[in-house]
Amino acid sequence: GAVVSQHPSWVICKSGTSVKIECRSLDFQATTMFWYRQFPKQSLMLMATSNEGSKATYEQGVEKDKFLINHASLTLSTLTVTSAHPEDSSFYICSARVVQGGSPLHFGNGTRLTVT
Amino acid sequence: AQSVTQLDSQVPVFEEAPVELRCNYSSSVSVYLFWYVQYPNQGLQLLLKYLSGSTLVKGINGFEAEFNKSQTSFHLRKPSVHISDTAEYFCAVSEGGNTPLVFGKGTRLSVIA
Numbered sequence: 001g002a003v004v005s006q007h008p009s010w011v012i013c014k015s016g017t018s019v020k021i022e023c024r025s026l027d028f029q030a031t032t033m034f035w036y037r038q039f040p041k042q043s044l045m046l047m048a049t050s051n052e053g054s055k056a057t058y059e060q061g062v063e064k065d066k067f068l069i070n071h072a073s074l075t076l077s078t079l080t081v082t083s084a085h086p087e088d089s090s091f092y093i094c095s096a097r098v099v100q101g102g103s104p105l106h107f108g109n110g111t112r113l114t115v116t
Numbered sequence: 117a118q119s120v121t122q123l124d125s126q127v128p129v130f131e132e133a134p135v136e137l138r139c140n141y142s143s144s145v146s147v148y149l150f151w152y153v154q155y156p157n158q159g160l161q162l163l164l165k166y167l168s169g170s171t172l173v174k175g176i177n178g179f180e181a182e183f184n185k186s187q188t189s190f191h192l193r194k195p196s197v198h199i200s201d202t203a204e205y206f207c208a209v210s211e212g213g214n215t216p217l218v219f220g221k222g223t224r225l226s227v228i229a
Contacts, residue, residue: 006159034216043206043221044160093159097214103167104150105217107159 002028002098006108013084013115021079021111023094029074030096034105035067038091047092050077084115118143118209122220129197130228137192137223139181139207147209149190150217151181154204163205166190177201202227 003026013019023033031052036044048069049057056069066088068080081088091112095105121140129135141147148167152160164175171183181192190207204224208217 004159010157032214041224044219046216046218049216091157095160095217104162104165106162107152109159110157112157 002096002106004094004096004106004108006094006111008111009109010112011114013113015085015115016083018080018082019084019113021081021092021094021113023077023079023096023108025075025096025106028096028098030077030098031074033071033077033094033096035069035077035079036093036095038093038110040091044093047079050094052077081113084113086115089113089115118147118211118218120207120209120218120220122207122223124223125221126224126226128226128228131199132196134195135193135197135201135225137205137207137225139190139192139220141188141190141207141209143209143211145211148212149181149183150208150210151175151179151190151192152206152208153177154206154222160206163192197225197227199227199229201225 005024007022033050035047038044047062050069050071052071058064071077093110095107097103119142123138150165151163154160163179164173166173166183174180179194204222206222207220210217
């Protein structure tokens with residue numbers, strides 16, 4: 001089946017530093033990947049849509065300069081949290097689908113970010 | 117715009133009892149519906165999906181769901197739950213193409229021995 005790999009699974013960083021999260025589609029190509037954020041005991045909120053070879057599309061209220069997304073190849077999208085603050089601490093999950101037409105999204109295992 | 121409502125934030129149930137997790141959606145166009153399960157500190161695993169055809173869909177781990185267009189519902193059911201079913205369950209909707217999923221707030225299923 002389709003596998004989405006996310007790395008790292010957890011990271012602790014100091015306030016003011018930047019953190020990069022990688023999302024890879026291991027056995028399929030993904031022209032589009034979706035980044036979600038999940039607060040404790042809450043649902044998943046779409047942050048942005050990552051498009052291979054072009055700029056990401058950000059949801060309203062998501063700071064594009066803080067959450068930098070790069071989709072440099074058909075199998076890799078990265079999310080960089082710049083100048084992280086404690087309020088950025090959250091669970092970040094990427095996803096992609098193998099084919100279009102309403103097929104399900106396949107999710108990575110998520111990255112737990114803790115900013116101290 | 118699409119939206120998903122999961123009315124029950126928590127559902128406790130005894131082991132081997134049946135369970136139903138409710139999901140209602142709203143959308144102005146045809147939709148595709150999904151149920152995902154999430155275990156602590158993990159990503160989401162697809163349980164089942166409705167794309168078209170039969171309104172009763174069967175998924176993994178003995179779960180099934182029924183699409184009801186008139187009631188705009190997609191409730192998840194299992195006739196006999198196990199301790200290992202304890203997890204967070206999310207209902208989601210998509211309008212097709214390469215659009216993202218919109219999730220409900222989730223239902224915490226707790227199976228009691």
